[in-house]
Amino acid sequence: MSLTVSGAKSIAEFNPSQVIQSFQEAYEEGCITDKLRQHFCQFVPLVYGLLGEYDPNREERKAKKLLFNPIEAFLCGGPPDAVFKELKEKDHPPILCGRVFRSGEPTYSCRDCAVDPTCVLCIDCFNNGAHRKHKYRMSTSSGGGYCDCGDKEAWKTDPLCEIHRKGEEKGSNQ
Numbered sequence: 001m002s003l004t005v006s007g008a009k010s011i012a013e014f015n016p017s018q019v020i021q022s023f024q025e026a027y028e029e030g031c032i033t034d035k036l037r038q039h040f041c042q043f044v045p046l047v048y049g050l051l052g053e054y055d056p057n058r059e060e061r062k063a064k065k066l067l068f069n070p071i072e073a074f075l076c077g078g079p080p081d082a083v084f085k086e087l088k089e090k091d092h093p094p095i096l097c098g099r100v101f102r103s104g105e106p107t108y109s110c111r112d113c114a115v116d117p118t119c120v121l122c123i124d125c126f127n128n129g130a131h132r133k134h135k136y137r138m139s140t141s142s143g144g145g146y147c148d149c150g151d152k153e154a155w156k157t158d159p160l161c162e163i164h165r166k167g168e169e170k171g172s173n174q
């Protein structure tokens with residue numbers, strides 16, 4: 001495979017589906033590394049302002065379009081947005097918030113419902129959940145713990161806030 005950049009490749013020549021197709025073919029032939037290298041050789045100079053004026057926004061947009069999107073689409077075997085969405089929908093159960101607290105972040109527990117005092121919620125789950133109307137207790141995280149929203153072992157009632165309840169309903173319809 002030739003890696004020469006013959007006859008200035010222009011952005012106008014960039015055809016995403018052709019590029020993805022060529023990645024796929026190269027992968028099947030076992031020369032995907034060469035193919036990717038070739039792709040970068042051709043398009044990196046067009047992206048990173050080596051030809052023409054420097055404009056960071058334009059550069060970023062071009063890098064996404066010419067370099068990262070095709071690779072993402074190739075790795076996903078389809079349009080990345082749709083594939084990621086599909087993967088996300090398969091991610092059920094568990095519906096857990098799992099937000100990891102930074103030091104100093106507020107956490108909320110519920111005296112009525114928490115199984116023990118280590119069961120805590122992040123501010124989003126608390127604000128969108130039932131426990132804000134209960135006897136709650138606010139504290140400040142020393143960092144490292146995580147939100148227990150969605151953990152049915154952690155709460156006697158209302159284990160899910162509204163945000164994560166929606167996720168559960170969606171999942172159980174499948």
Ligand SMILES: [Zn+2]
Nearest residue numbers: 097122125147
């Ligand atoms: Zn949370």
Ligand SMILES: [Zn+2]
Nearest residue numbers: 125149161164
């Ligand atoms: Zn939640």
Ligand SMILES: [Zn+2]
Nearest residue numbers: 110113131134
């Ligand atoms: Zn409660």
